Amino acid sequence: xxxxxxxxxxxxxxxxxxxxxxxxxxxxxxxxxxxxxxxxxxxxxxxxxxxxxxxxxxxxxxxxxxxxxxxxxxxxxxxxxxxxxxxxxxxxxxxxxxxxxxxxxxxxxxxxxxxxxxxxxxxxxxxxxxxxxxxxxxxxxxxxxxxxxxxxxxxxxxxxxxxxxxxxxxxxxxxxxxxxxxxxx
Numbered sequence: 288x289x290x291x292x293x294x295x296x297x298x299x300x301x302x303x304x305x306x307x308x309x310x311x312x313x314x315x316x317x318x319x320x321x322x323x324x325x326x327x328x329x330x331x332x333x334x335x336x337x338x339x340x341x342x343x344x345x346x347x348x349x350x351x352x353x354x355x356x357x358x359x360x361x362x363x364x365x366x367x368x369x370x371x372x373x374x375x376x377x378x379x380x381x382x383x384x385x386x387x388x389x390x391x392x393x394x395x396x397x398x399x400x401x402x403x404x405x406x407x408x409x410x411x412x413x414x415x416x417x418x419x420x421x422x423x424x425x426x427x428x429x430x431x432x433x434x435x436x437x438x439x440x441x442x443x444x445x446x447x448x449x450x451x452x453x454x455x456x457x458x459x460x461x462x463x464x465x466x467x468x469x470x471x472x
Contacts, residue, residue: 296323297327305344306327310338313330313331315330315341330366338392345376355449355450357449358371363441366393366441367392367407368408368440369405370392372402373452374397375400393407394429396428397424398426400425404421404429406419406420418441420435421435435464445467447466448462448464449462
């Protein structure tokens with residue numbers, strides 16, 4: 288079985304990445320105080336219209352039958368949410384930040400890519416389900432919204448997210464998330 292690891296905990300070495308500052312200050316920064324040590328702050332709680340990004344370099348060549356993304360997130364302030372995208376490296380390249388027209392915010396509608404949005408604002412123009420939902424996007428189109436249920440995405444608390452993708456004859460995608468419990472810290 289082919290295995291590749293893209294790992295970064297922002298405390299020690301890991302997979303190479305590029306940070307991109309888009310729109311307004313402050314720039315993304317590595318800061319102390321995450322659930323397991325340092326964390327990446329993409330946008331400050333007071334910043335409006337900030338769409339800073341992080342892009343990881345492709346770590347290994349090959350075709351994969353299972354892709355798992357495991358990370359912690361916290362949404363506070365004026366944010367509409369955040370987006371996660373798994374990009375097709377044939378289309379977008381194997382390293383560096385991408386220039387996506389219109390920026391994707393919490394709606395990762397990117398061509399030749401799979402996206403997951405964590406959305407804490409109900410945007411009528413986007414057809415959002417409510418102000419606490421997760422959305423699945425493929426090849427530049429939002430496929431569906433799912434209510435986040437009892438997990439309040441904008442609680443300001445750390446939330447653990449796990450995205451599992453099984454590519455092939457149509458993607459199978461699973462998204463699970465839960466508040467980080469004190470005993471897990």
